[in-house]
Amino acid sequence: MSATMSTPKSSAETRRAERKEKRREELVDAALRVFSRVGFATAKMEDVAVEAGTSKGTVYLYFDSKEHLFEEMVKAKMLPLFVEAEAELAVDVGSAEERLKAHVKFFYKKILNSDRRQIMRLIMAEGPNFPHLAEFYHANILSRGQAMMTAIIEEGVEKGEFRALSGHGLAQNVFAGALLAAMWKLIFDPYQPLDLDAYYETHVDLVLNGLKAT
């Protein structure tokens, strides 16, 4: 901030750094599109480059290898979700039922209805070849989502809204319908279209009834 010299220099540096960050994002977006289209192994680095409007060599200025690009893309696309989720959902008001609905709806809106459902599929597809990524995904996405859902269910049980079920895999079962919907939309929709809104109603209806104290 010493007025004379640093401002112009750092403004030029800043511009360059911003441009670089923007490029990285463009590449990540392009990578998601290309990997979604054809899967990891079949995707060509050149396709990613073209999709991002650059050249092959440029991709390697930002990512060491195809593997790295894939992992970084998953991270870049999924991590911001929890900032949003925690902002939108952390409010501790309403019944457990309302909070559970809000969580599931958030999931449908932010993942099932967006590019991100492709990431779920890619994790299913490539997980075994990317143990490192599977571990990351479990640690940063799945267990956090699971923890949020588990907290809501326990709260519901305490408040007397929900029955006390045997716990193993309960949170997963609550979300399971959404995983199926994601896969169905991506793979079988042409043969038997799935109406996400109607499906959502069924999903929530079934699960809430299943949880409720009689």
Next chain:
Amino acid sequence: MSATMSTPKSSAETRRAERKEKRREELVDAALRVFSRVGFATAKMEDVAVEAGTSKGTVYLYFDSKEHLFEEMVKAKMLPLFVEAEAELAVDVGSAEERLKAHVKFFYKKILNSDRRQIMRLIMAEGPNFPHLAEFYHANILSRGQAMMTAIIEEGVEKGEFRALSGHGLAQNVFAGALLAAMWKLIFDPYQPLDLDAYYETHVDLVLNGLKAT
């Protein structure tokens, strides 16, 4: 070709045909193992050959291409399921609840606890690259399973055991927990093990309670 000659000849022919059928099965088994391990794109035809105890060239005597091998493998592994399923489950006795449980249990036993869960994953992974196969899978596996489950639910509703829920995606939601379990075992088990038996109890408990008339 005259009648008198046909007996010995056809016995030789039979033996040859049997040998051929056996080879085909060995190749299909090998293909499942190899594709499961590394996915379609990464799998090498030579690996399949070695896994089956033959040589590269031989695989091409039985399957035109890698794509064909993959599709044939999925078909060969999944179709027999419905012969079994229809034999074991078609009996029209017991409550809808009992029949639903039997169906879900069959799914856990025959798919989740076997190599076949890998096929489910492969369909998720490769579906978009194999529309033909996705269509086949939907027509022959998914809609048939769906139909069986839908019939049971409708029966339960008629008998007054189950509530009448909004139908869109109901059968899928009933199975969804099983899809999630399959994927979890294959990908995240090392990081958070899933006990299939306990998970099954949760799954069925949640779903049946969700379905039941209050």
Next chain:
Amino acid sequence: MSATMSTPKSSAETRRAERKEKRREELVDAALRVFSRVGFATAKMEDVAVEAGTSKGTVYLYFDSKEHLFEEMVKAKMLPLFVEAEAELAVDVGSAEERLKAHVKFFYKKILNSDRRQIMRLIMAEGPNFPHLAEFYHANILSRGQAMMTAIIEEGVEKGEFRALSGHGLAQNVFAGALLAAMWKLIFDPYQPLDLDAYYETHVDLVLNGLKAT
């Protein structure tokens, strides 16, 4: 040798094995030519293939990598030399002077006047990048050559033909003129041609005089 079955089979196998060995030799020869022309780093595997009359992929059926090809080529070209050398030179007759001359002449004839002088240059050029190969070359070529020369000199000293010089590097110094000649022929000959025969005379004259007892 059980007459009926094995002969035709093993003859087919033999033919195939022979063809394979021949291919390998063709590739080694081609590799020597190509590496000699442009050096290791600049050489293209495809050039080697074309030079050998095959295709790129074939080279990799015989050698794992460019590095392996290079190392195997050096070994294949240099090792047979010592079979020859030991056959031709091991005879324990004549004066030390005669034996020394025979050794040096063998070196000129078999290395300096053949493709093999290129290998010497390649070792100089690539040695630091191929420590494994440098070690091999030292162990199998240099120290064996050195040992033969040292034995002759010691014999000469015992017989009173030669003086007793300080030993460090003596064998190397006796050969050094030949190394220089090899390099010169390969690099500076266009600018100042070197007549190998005349050079040989000077080399031997200087060295023998240097060794002789006064």
Next chain:
Amino acid sequence: MSATMSTPKSSAETRRAERKEKRREELVDAALRVFSRVGFATAKMEDVAVEAGTSKGTVYLYFDSKEHLFEEMVKAKMLPLFVEAEAELAVDVGSAEERLKAHVKFFYKKILNSDRRQIMRLIMAEGPNFPHLAEFYHANILSRGQAMMTAIIEEGVEKGEFRALSGHGLAQNVFAGALLAAMWKLIFDPYQPLDLDAYYETHVDLVLNGLKAT
């Protein structure tokens, strides 16, 4: 441009020119180190830049291409040698034997015991790919060294110190031991260390005895 202005301006110009010359030297030094380490083809321009403490682009402000950098480096490192050599050795005193010893010793001291032995190796390695450089090296280094040595030998013959040998390649043979030592130190020293001082004694002893009149 008027006389009055020129002093301050030319001092600024001078400083700039000096700075430029210094940069060039730093780049040449860096180039020698990098090329020595990995050879011409494997060396990266960026490595040279980093080694010199600048950036990739800067190298191109001083040298048109990698080839030019290499050639200029060889010239810059070898040419000054003859200024020194002529200063140190031109003195026409002493016996031919003493002068020959001085020359060989100079070679050991200034080349074998310094970075320059790497240049010798690089010329062996890359000569065929750089005919222009090989020619330069021959014209400016080799023939000048050869001329000096030849003069000494002829002087020794005239004085009756040395025999009259057949001349072809005599000067080269006198130096050859040093070439071998340079290569050995660079390549085989780890496997069989070479003591340069002891080797030098052997070299000179052998050669002088070889030359001496009996």
Next chain:
DNA sequence: TATGAATGAGAGTTCATTCAT
């Protein structure tokens, strides 16, 4: 029928060189 040597298109990656800042 079975084999495995041969092919060559194709993909990941590198790096000399350029050029806008």
Next chain:
DNA sequence: AATGAATGAACTCTCATTCAT
């Protein structure tokens, strides 16, 4: 003068597929 982001030609290595034996 100096920088370093961008480019794209070029190269190594892989593997589905073919075919002579």
